[in-house]
Amino acid sequence: MCRGLRKHFGSRAAVDDVSFSVAAGECYGLLGPNGAGKTTTISMVCGLLDPDEGTVTIDGAPGGSLEAKAAVGYVPQDLALYPDLTARENLEFFGQLYGLSGKGLATRISETLALVGLSDRGGDRIGSYSGGMKRRANIAAGLLHQPRLLILDEPTVGVDPQSRNAILGTVGSLGIAVLYTTHYMEEAAKLCQRIGIIDDGRFIAEGTPHGLIDQHGGQDRVRITFGPAASEVMTKASRQLNGVREVRPIEGGLELTTDHGPGVLPNVVRAAGQLGVELSGVEVVVPDLEGVFLSLTGKELRD
Numbered sequence: 577m578c579r580g581l582r583k584h585f586g587s588r589a590a591v592d593d594v595s596f597s598v599a600a601g602e603c604y605g606l607l608g609p610n611g612a613g614k615t616t617t618i619s620m621v622c623g624l625l626d627p628d629e630g631t632v633t634i635d636g637a638p639g640g641s642l643e644a645k646a647a648v649g650y651v652p653q654d655l656a657l658y659p660d661l662t663a664r665e666n667l668e669f670f671g672q673l674y675g676l677s678g679k680g681l682a683t684r685i686s687e688t689l690a691l692v693g694l695s696d697r698g699g700d701r702i703g704s705y706s707g708g709m710k711r712r713a714n715i716a717a718g719l720l721h722q723p724r725l726l727i728l729d730e731p732t733v734g735v736d737p738q739s740r741n742a743i744l745g746t747v748g749s750l751g752i753a754v755l756y757t758t759h760y761m762e763e764a765a766k767l768c769q770r771i772g773i774i775d776d777g778r779f780i781a782e783g784t785p786h787g788l789i790d791q792h793g794g795q796d797r798v799r800i801t802f803g804p805a806a807s808e809v810m811t812k813a814s815r816q817l818n819g820v821r822e823v824r825p826i827e828g829g830l831e832l833t834t835d836h837g838p839g840v841l842p843n844v845v846r847a848a849g850q851l852g853v854e855l856s857g858v859e860v861v862v863p864d865l866e867g868v869f870l871s872l873t874g875k876e877l878r879d
Contacts, residue, residue: 580630583616590616592777603754605768609873613777614757622650635724649723653730659703663713674721688716708739725753761866775873793863796837801829801857813847
């Protein structure tokens with residue numbers, strides 16, 4: 577879909593040699609910190625910006641062409657709805673922009689409202705909707721013309737857990753190509769078959785959620801806490817346990833690095849019992865996508 581995309585603003589490279597594809601029926605996550613180049617990349621995919629170099633192809637049509645734009649449904653982070661109109665009136669307006677009319681438009685409006693769970697509120701003004709309902713109506717507008725590629729730019733920002741769950745369920749059931757950006761790593765891990773991580777305008781990693789975790793997530797950690805008098809004996813005992821690769825002190829206890837935390841934990845607890853050490857806390861920390869993201873992009877604040 578995208579090959580060798582580059583975009584400069586003055587001397588700054590906002591996007592530098594970005595390539596990825598989204599297959600039919602696949603949800604592809606585009607992740608990155610603020611200012612990483614996600615919005616610029618999406619704008620080039622949508623045809624809102626022309627790349628300095630590289631190509632975009634959507635459903636066989638060159639990026640920026642009318643055919644390519646017609647194949648895209650774009651749901652921006654900022655709501656693109658008229659608050660004084662009802663949901664149906666909004667969808668009727670956007671549907672006409674896509675060339676829909678008559679019974680065909682009316683049918684698509686009913687179908688998309690049902691898909692996002694707003695059938696019973698279609699006659700209400702958007703301004704009367706909750707934040708989550710507005711987000712769902714925003715998605716309905718992007719789906720109205722039956723796009724081949726749906727681009728969702730942080731569609732769950734600021735919504736309650738019930739609305740987030742409903743949105744994720746809707747996205748997961750679409751069966752079309754979806755390009756999904758989010759800062760919620762658990763969403764990406766749940767929805768996306770593949771993920772690309774972008775930073776400073778360049779792709780720094782790509783793969784399945786599990787593949788990225790295996791490659792970049794590091795090892796499991798077992799954290800135990802106990803009284804200060806037991807530090808020396810627990811350190812010695814922990815280093816002798818099978819599967820423990822590293823033992824380091826933390827506040828109030830130890831952190832053990834291992835390939836399989838849940839398997840090592842019972843042995844740690846058993847060793848403490850044999851030594852007469854009372855553990856005040858135990859925790860297994862397993863690598864996840866958020867850890868991968870922070871490891872690859874850093875932990876400094878991005879404003």
